[in-house]
Amino acid sequence: MKAIHFDEKNAKDLEPEKSDLSIATLCNGVGLLTCLCLISFFFLMSAFKLQEVIELRGFNFVFFAGGILLALRLYNKAIEDRIDYFTGLKIGIRVVFTSIIPFAIFMALYLVYDDHLMNVIKQATGVGDYLNPLTVAGAIFMEGLSSGIIITFIAMQYFKKND
Numbered sequence: 001m002k003a004i005h006f007d008e009k010n011a012k013d014l015e016p017e018k019s020d021l022s023i024a025t026l027c028n029g030v031g032l033l034t035c036l037c038l039i040s041f042f043f044l045m046s047a048f049k050l051q052e053v054i055e056l057r058g059f060n061f062v063f064f065a066g067g068i069l070l071a072l073r074l075y076n077k078a079i080e081d082r083i084d085y086f087t088g089l090k091i092g093i094r095v096v097f098t099s100i101i102p103f104a105i106f107m108a109l110y111l112v113y114d115d116h117l118m119n120v121i122k123q124a125t126g127v128g129d130y131l132n133p134l135t136v137a138g139a140i141f142m143e144g145l146s147s148g149i150i151i152t153f154i155a156m157q158y159f160k161k162n163d
Helices: 008-014 023-047 054-079 085-113 115-124 133-159
Strands: none
Touching: 023 054, 023 085, 054 085, 054 115, 054 133, 085 115, 085 133, 115 133
């Protein structure tokens, strides 16, 4: 099975021939699993009437960390070697994109239909008059992306090759 790479020109440098693991498949699978965890956590919070506690969004960091570490660990096991630094960064960032984009879209659609939660968010911020479901989804995207990049940089200190 030919592995799918971010850059076909440098494919030999990024992944050894012995690996049948596709980076894209790994990132997409783990990213969608992470997204599912985020959505499940949101519904769990809703079941206990905690979706109005805006500060609980900090737990999203834990889900991103779990997803990124899982992807890096699976890739590390598949290649049976340390991960090239830039390949690891690409894996982490792709997992974040694959998880945060559908989650932000889900939240935008949810906020269109849940006016009460949208009003709670507007009251909790200083710019509430200017918020709508799309801007909240954008903020969720930026927050998730920045968290994911930070987590990826931290995780790659452990997984990177020591050249």
